[in-house]
Amino acid sequence: MLQHPSVQALLEKLEKQHNLSSILNLLGWDEQVNLPPGGAEQRAQQMATLSEVHHQLASDPTVEPLLQKLESDWDTLTQQEQTVAKQTRRDYDRATRLPADYVAEKAKLDSQAYHAWVQARENDDFAAFAPYLKRQVDMSIQGAEFLGHGENPYDYLIDLFDPGMKAETIEGFFSTLKAELVPLSQAILGSPIKAKTERLRGFPVEKQEAFLKEVTKTLGFDYHRGRIDVAVHPFCSGNANDTRLTTRFNEDVPLDSLFSSIHETGHGLYEQGLPTNQLHNALGQAVGMGIHESQSRLWENQVSRSREFWQFFEPKYRETFPDQLAGLSSDDLYLAINAVTLCPIRVDSDEVTYNLHILLRFELEKKLIGGELDVDDLPAEWNRLSQEIIGLTPASDKEGVLQDVHWSGGMFGYFPSYCLGNMIAAQLWYKVLEEIPDLPNDFAEGKFDRLLTWLRDCIHQHGKLYDTQDLVTRVTGEPINPQHLIRYLKDRYMPLYQ
Template sequence: MATEVTTEAPEAYDALLDHYEQLSNVNSANMLLSWDQEVMMPEGGTPARSQQKSALSSLSHDLLTEDQVGEWLDELDDADLTGEQEAVVREIRREYERADRVPSDLVAEISETTSEALPKWKEAKEEDDFSIFAPVLEELVELKREYAAHIDDEADPYEVLFADYEPYLDLETAERVLERLREELVPLVEDIRDSDVELADPFTGEFDVDTQEELARDTLDTLGYDWDHGRLDTAPHPFSTGNQFDARVTTRFAADDPLGALTSTIHEFGHARYTLGLPREQYGNPLGESRDLTVHESQSRLWENHVGRSRVFWEKFLPAMQERFPQVAEATPEDAYEAANEVYEDNLIRVEADELTYHMHIVVRFEIERELIEGDLDVADVPERWNDKYEEYLGIRPDTDSEGCLQDIHWSHGSFGYFPTYSLGSVLAAQIYDALEADVGDVEAKVREGDFDVIAEWLEEHVHRHGARYTTPELVEEATGEAYNADHFVDYVTEKYTELYDL
């Protein structure tokens, strides 16, 4: 279903678009195989799945780097194109130029190794034994170094890998934002720990996981999830995947942590809502693809934190939780709000962390994976380095590898350079939320009334519908009227937590 952006498009442009659609469909199929492997594939399926994914990765690479693609791009260098056509060519050219430098057999080897790494990571986490995962992690580190060297052997290899996930905000910007967060959040957390305020926590005890799943579905219903184009499943590490016709979410449940499952579900809804908001008529070309991970993460963090952790959300949603769980019948919306925003002194797990300490989890992995890729840290030394950094930045030391360096799935995917986008996206979420509020008025009043559509529709109009039409800085400017910056986030968390903890 290739879509011509204009009926007057040059022949080379139409040919390029048709070809790219094939590539897009191969990538979508590969993504679906990854979803299946993480959600429902039988444990013994890994050997075949590794080969299947490797074959599709090789096919995708070959399609992208065919000589004809370069020829079409050359023909379009000086062509008279519309703004949207120029954006399509820009995005395909960038992908082509990077991929063309990487041998196809290396792409296949990376894909096969990541498929084999996933069950090793799961086993290592379950057995609390990093040594099970260490050999395949070492392979992936070497393969990703080789990959980076093919793309640009004179650049910082980590910077090359980071650009896979965020091509238009450079690594210097990421480092500057993370440094700002360290400077602002560490003293704020210290002030909170010195505070005498004790926040309410009515969600203690055991909460049946099947009932939690019913509540998760209630939550997605409340927020307006489109079940005709999505589904909810469980996974060891929650994620969302898909396209504008099929955007799936996963979450996980723990009997003693109902809030964790709830916030995870809302977070993944934010990702899926972005994906579902991409223009359907542009499926198969960059105008129908999301704008990289900083923007994607801004959507999930906006829904999770600015909506799901707000007072007004709990005024609206607490009755549904009380109906499912009578043990919280006496809780007030203020109690729930406080519990959803408590800053824990001993939280070791990123996906369970509060808004403030969350970013120190990002910093730890960011610094360690930089050392790994740059050859300054041996894989065998990762657990000790991890624990040392947690003690330095968070004042706590993991007792187990499962709670430490094995807690997140990303390294088993070979996703080095991914992690900074979590903090970059959180920062952008605050900037976008302020623009939303400036435009539509009292957003909290809308949430109190259960009108979540006003948020979703504004985001679709100002962010989702553009796909990859704009670069990240351009899209931020288009959506918010100003350049990307951390001021809105710092102001938001400072005001929120100063009030909560009476600082």
């Protein structure tokens, strides 16, 4: 399937590039999990040097004639060969049109800005982080200019995470969601039925860790090819052979580490399901972040917040935490798992209000990158929009504008992927239920392999063979449609909150 001599020649080059990028990735993981603060400056230099070497390989001039040959033979190529050529062209153009000193400077800034963010968040001191954020905004716009997208840098940034997606398309989805979800969340928040999450206190960290390992293993995460560690912000990195998940623990917020671990496990299951024999090229790599998020969301929400899931895991949960859960009925526990509350923190917020948090970030980064909002005015604008969209003003910047890691890494355009992921997850969920109507019964027996196999067949095995909209259409029969998410949220939450 990958036989064209020019593809074969490309694959050799791609293997070296991927080896280097996976080492960079590992250094990034280590930085967030293990690195002592004194090593931060050296790590920034290490990553800058390695990024330069990676950039040299990625901009190797002998790639251009190979790509040109493939482009002239286009109609004779298999779909797989076209996928590899298309992605390599994309990466090659990005590598050759970004100057080496820009790439090295960006890598160094990413590392420094991350540490500045950790510090600023801890001290609730936005002013200390602002200079780094300004440079990230400037460098993002500059990067788009180098790539010939100076006219619409935000579209370019979105495209980095979700190829083909545009701010305007996303805006359309969001206005549909906003019209339905604001009244839905208000109705739920106004309901006399309230979750008793404050009753969940004093869950020892070691026991939380053991329980979440059992859960994630049961869902299908392969610990022979992966691990989970503690970091400031939960994330998933690595690849199919070596998948690194992180989580964080708080004795008094046990559902946070459990569900964020399940979320990251969803990402990990996708990574582990990508074809390992194509690891170095587009056929062994994720489509984009929207599809990636759909996998994490599906496992986190549709699966792990379901009644059936808890029919199986509740007895084990009670066995692990008998004192902490004493006096809490099954219904109380289930309601706590599906609690809807007004919360300033995105990662702690529920499925219903979550999308409003994304809408807020989408508006802000669109203005930041579009030059309509100055970094110094960002905290005030965050608070103003938060009140308008979510219905609350955060008590501090730590709980507001400083809460997320993304912007410290210059990752503007990433947030919309979360919402795309929610929409795609709901759409996939109704499709799999159509094909396997008794699927939830599996969960009640602690079996998740039929779902995982379905996802492997429909999504994981294809790598980048189809782009986001094509893949969703191929699997579900229509492109992304926000109505599925609205239907799902109503199906789950309206009976709970009457």
